Amino acid sequence: MSAKDPQAYPLTAGMEMNGKAVGLQKYEALGGYEGAKKALLQMGPAQVMQEVKDSNLRGRGGAGFPTGQKWSFVPMGENAPNTRYLVVNADEMEPGAFKDKFLLEGNPHQLIEGMVISSYAIGASVSYVFLRWAYKEAAKRIEQAISEAHSKGYLGKNIFGSGFDHEVRLHTSAGRYICGEETALLTALEGKRGIPRAKPPFPQICGLWGKPTVVNNVETMANVPHIIRNGAKWFKEISRSSDGGTKIYGASGRVNRPGAWELPMGTPLRELLEIHAGGMKDGYKLKGIMPGGASTEFMLEEHLDTPMDFDSVPKAGSRLGTGTLMVMDHKTCPVGLVLNIMEFFARESCGWCTPCREGLPWLTGILRKVEHGDGNPEDLEILNEHIPLLGMGRTFCALAPGAIEPLQSALKYYKQDFEAHIEKKTCPYK
Amino acid sequence: MLTPSEIEEIKHEVERAGRGLNASVEALKIVQRQRRWVPDEELEEVSKLLGVTTHELDAVATFYSFIFRRPVGKNLILVCDGPACWMLNGHMLAETIKAELGIGLGETTKDGEFTFLPISCIGLCDKAPAMMINDDVYGGLTPEKVREALKKYR
Numbered sequence: 001m002s003a004k005d006p007q008a009y010p011l012t013a014g015m016e017m018n019g020k021a022v023g024l025q026k027y028e029a030l031g032g033y034e035g036a037k038k039a040l041l042q043m044g045p046a047q048v049m050q051e052v053k054d055s056n057l058r059g060r061g062g063a064g065f066p067t068g069q070k071w072s073f074v075p076m077g078e079n080a081p082n083t084r085y086l087v088v089n090a091d092e093m094e095p096g097a098f099k100d101k102f103l104l105e106g107n108p109h110q111l112i113e114g115m116v117i118s119s120y121a122i123g124a125s126v127s128y129v130f131l132r133w134a135y136k137e138a139a140k141r142i143e144q145a146i147s148e149a150h151s152k153g154y155l156g157k158n159i160f161g162s163g164f165d166h167e168v169r170l171h172t173s174a175g176r177y178i179c180g181e182e183t184a185l186l187t188a189l190e191g192k193r194g195i196p197r198a199k200p201p202f203p204q205i206c207g208l209w210g211k212p213t214v215v216n217n218v219e220t221m222a223n224v225p226h227i228i229r230n231g232a233k234w235f236k237e238i239s240r241s242s243d244g245g246t247k248i249y250g251a252s253g254r255v256n257r258p259g260a261w262e263l264p265m266g267t268p269l270r271e272l273l274e275i276h277a278g279g280m281k282d283g284y285k286l287k288g289i290m291p292g293g294a295s296t297e298f299m300l301e302e303h304l305d306t307p308m309d310f311d312s313v314p315k316a317g318s319r320l321g322t323g324t325l326m327v328m329d330h331k332t333c334p335v336g337l338v339l340n341i342m343e344f345f346a347r348e349s350c351g352w353c354t355p356c357r358e359g360l361p362w363l364t365g366i367l368r369k370v371e372h373g374d375g376n377p378e379d380l381e382i383l384n385e386h387i388p389l390l391g392m393g394r395t396f397c398a399l400a401p402g403a404i405e406p407l408q409s410a411l412k413y414y415k416q417d418f419e420a421h422i423e424k425k426t427c428p429y430k
Numbered sequence: 431m432l433t434p435s436e437i438e439e440i441k442h443e444v445e446r447a448g449r450g451l452n453a454s455v456e457a458l459k460i461v462q463r464q465r466r467w468v469p470d471e472e473l474e475e476v477s478k479l480l481g482v483t484t485h486e487l488d489a490v491a492t493f494y495s496f497i498f499r500r501p502v503g504k505n506l507i508l509v510c511d512g513p514a515c516w517m518l519n520g521h522m523l524a525e526t527i528k529a530e531l532g533i534g535l536g537e538t539t540k541d542g543e544f545t546f547l548p549i550s551c552i553g554l555c556d557k558a559p560a561m562m563i564n565d566d567v568y569g570g571l572t573p574e575k576v577r578e579a580l581k582k583y584r
Contacts, residue, residue, distance in 0.1 A: 173455065175495035191453060258558075294512075
């Protein structure tokens with residue numbers, strides 16, 4: 001990725017394939033921290049917020065909520081609470097996702113700069129990176145970047161002589177998927193058992209320690225310096241869709257070149273699979289794709305011309321999610337795969353609300369029975385009946401609704417596979 | 431019992447965090463650094479330093495996958511059980527570990543050298559199947575590569 005045009009590939013320009021981070025000097029040579037300087041010296045917080053709104057940057061954690069709009073719910077002005085927080089969600093634990101790791105390890109200063117600018121926009125003097133336990137290398141690189149940014153005056157008191165003070169703190173978690181849910185993340189950051197909170201009130205009003213808080217994903221933050229430096233208009237132009245910017249896409253499974261790539265937002269699924277991932281391995285045919293992690297519905301061959309952006313993927317019955325594809329080949333058992341995913345969600349349920357705590361282990365048990373050849377036709381009815389019972393509005397957070405997305409689409413697209421397990425009393429893929 | 435330097439470190443974390451409970455995860459990690467797990471006695475000591483009840487602190491300790499309330503071995507073998515690794519037969523690596531060390535998931539070798547646990551997707555999906563041993567990550571695993579990796583910790 002070394003010789004890439006920073007105007008077209010802002011997030012990964014300067015990143016090398018050797019696995020090392022873009023160092024501070026190199027980042028500065030690419031224009032690093034100029035966005036922060038411009039924001040703090042030439043723009044007011046409201047102007048920064050407006051620029052991000054105009055850019056159509058949408059949250060890269062998976063939900064795609066417009067970032068500028070998210071910020072605008074933070075109470076500002078003289079009568080607003082003085083203490084506000086920015087929290088970066090770097091708890092990437094969505095199975096199949098590795099895009100934030102790629103950015104954290106590849107260019108930690110880009111994250112820090114995004115945090116400084118975003119914190120300035122919402123008036124936060126302290127921000128946190130909530131990092132997942134397993135990302136040990138990322139932790140070292142973030143710590144180093146924080147300390148380097150301090151020594152150059154990009155963090156600390158009176159940054160660029162603007163009068164704006166800011167500190168970034170790193171919190172490394174101890175391993176639990178639910179902490180990626182924004183309200184559970186805040187509860188965990190307060191040192192408590194990380195269970196989700198009821199919304200409203202939303203974190204922008206009542207977040208960390210009851211103060212107005214914005215929670216943004218790593219990739220979202222990484223985009224902010226470039227939007228400020230190059231403008232909202234440029235950001236919209238580098239995209240192939242109405243959502244602004246580029247996207248870190250990726251692919252895993254039996255493809256020729258698994259990996260992660262920065263491409264214009266809205267790049268069609270077919271291009272990702274056939275060009276960037278190099279197509280299916282010899283002897284393997286495409287059976288389905290989970291486009292954005294384990295909590296997204298399968299997409300099929302017929303969906304390959306879908307532009308991969310937040311509004312187009314739902315038209316094909318799924319969600320963009322993290323944009324890191326898990327590609328299932330025709331020799332992989334879809335029942336076994338959904339069982340693996342359901343085991344994960346059942347284990348990671350925080351246990352706070354009943355449908356998730358009781359429902360997911362129940363579904364896991366039924367799926368295990370079917371996969372191992374002990375299922376009967378009524379089991380499929382029970383699975384189908386549970387889908388609305390674990391849906392949105394029945395639970396505190398999106399864990400259980402996310403968990404049933406792959407099951408729901410598997411029951412629809414791979415019904416014959418489920419039935420074959422029951423008829424043959426064994427897994428036909430074994 | 432906590433050592434004087436551990437007590438100092440925990441106090442420092444409490445100060446940095448502003449109030450006791452905020453430093454819970456950091457404090458538990460300090461306890462684990464040498465012992466590798468959190469025994470009842472130390473849990474109680476930490477709760478006093480944090481100004482919370484033992485139950486409040488245990489609620490946190492038992493919540494996380496990598497805060498251990500039971501002894502674990504010197505080396506942690508964490509094999510990714512995410513779907514990307516599963517598709518590439520990551521679950522079969524357990525057989526290699528069983529053959530090499532005689533332990534299954536959740537077990538510790540008799541000599542206390544190794545504990546074998548599952549870990550949720552570790553973001554090495556493009557290098558599946560993957561695992562961690564302590565802080566080291568390994569991708570593109572085959573039974574042979576697992577055997578090679580284990581040698582480094584013996």
